[in-house]
Amino acid sequence: MNQTSSRRDSSFDRFLLGARACFPVAISIGAYGLVWGVLARGAGLTLLEVSLMSGLVFAGSAQFVALDLWTSVPSALPVGPLILAALIVNLRYLLLSATLRPLYPAKGGMGRGILSMYFVTDENWAMTVAAMARGEGSVAFLVGGGVLAWIAWMGTNLIGYGLGSTIDDPSRWGLDFAFTATFLALLLGMWKGRGDLLPWLVAALAAILTSRLVEGSWHILGGGMAGSLVGAIMEGRRHVRQS
Template identity: 70%
Template sequence: MSTLAAPYRFSDQFFAGARACIPVVISVAAYGVVWGVLARGAGLSLIEVVLMSGLVFAGSAQFVALDLWTATPSSLPIGPLILAALIVNLRYLLLTATLRPLFRPDQQWKGALMMGIVSDETWAMTVGEMAKGRGTIGFLLGGGVLAYCCWMATTVIGHTLGSAIDDPSKYGLDFAFTATFLALLLGMWKGKGDLVPWLVAALAAMVSARLIEGSWYILIGGIVGSLAGAVAERLRKNAD
């Protein structure tokens, strides 16, 4: 059942979503500045920062891209970059599917296009509104647009500030990549059952980092961990 039947004006819901997103934008801003600084240190130009932030709009995937990025275009690992972004962002297939009730059957293509500005934070806020019977397209769009504009602006600011920071590690900014995924892990924790795929993924990444040159350990750890999670889930269902 669509929630569009609720008698709310689009403009009111748009600004309500933007207002609800303001606390989130503060953390997005800090996150974006750090990414911009690290992007400049990795050799990305300002136009490359604008294009990546504008077209990808996924902080975790963009941090992964920086870890794989090389200063020489001819040696840029295009395949691993695409696969890494795909693995990191697969969760959005499940997250955005829960937003389908917001759109009428004749609006599904419109909904699919709007999913490009959905982030973990705006998704959580919109789902919370839907649970109260107040979720609307306008609310989702208001929060998404504000978060998107903030991300674009702060990554550019970070790239500009990066010219004054010769060594990001001196200020602990190089830890942002690790902190990003620690935060993601804590957010995805559902119980002790998650330990097995996480440990398997960590072990596979460490072993492959020792045996294979480059950043393939990111892909190998993600794929092996995902397979371990699927097997563990199947075993739990069979046991039930």
């Protein structure tokens, strides 16, 4: 009984640790969550639609893309393009979730894995990967940050929707830069040294090149795959030299 209680306490402690680690970025999530709520009201979404999309989809970039395609007339809603756009934008989660595989047991735990993947965002993924590098990463840490991100996103979406009539131009308040600022902060937080420079440069160049050649959000996946490939090759060579 004591061992079971101890494990639960330990998991809860890691959950809180993940939430605390993600608190600074949750503020930024709230900022562009506010923007999305304002834009969603302007696009004609109802409060119920905003609540369902934010609560179930929980993917900021895909939701911003959805607003560009949204129409208030149900019969004219482009369901196919909406699904395809969300799929393309969120393909990067194939890469993100793959890096989290070491957190899960080799056998079993499929249900827990699927549930926790719902709470994966770019922000708590970055914090969890950084924690894994320090030997502190865990599923509870990941979920703790994800739950906080969900609360920040859902709450500010609803607030933004309510304020939609008073904030007609989010850029006047600097809220349009919150999304970019968040990812710049995450990027700097993941910098480990000059060894990261080449993969990052390759990822950036691949993303820029892909964006000029292919329409849509394929540049996100292209940059991520190119940078990951270079990073994997460099890591493999490093292990060979050390052995």
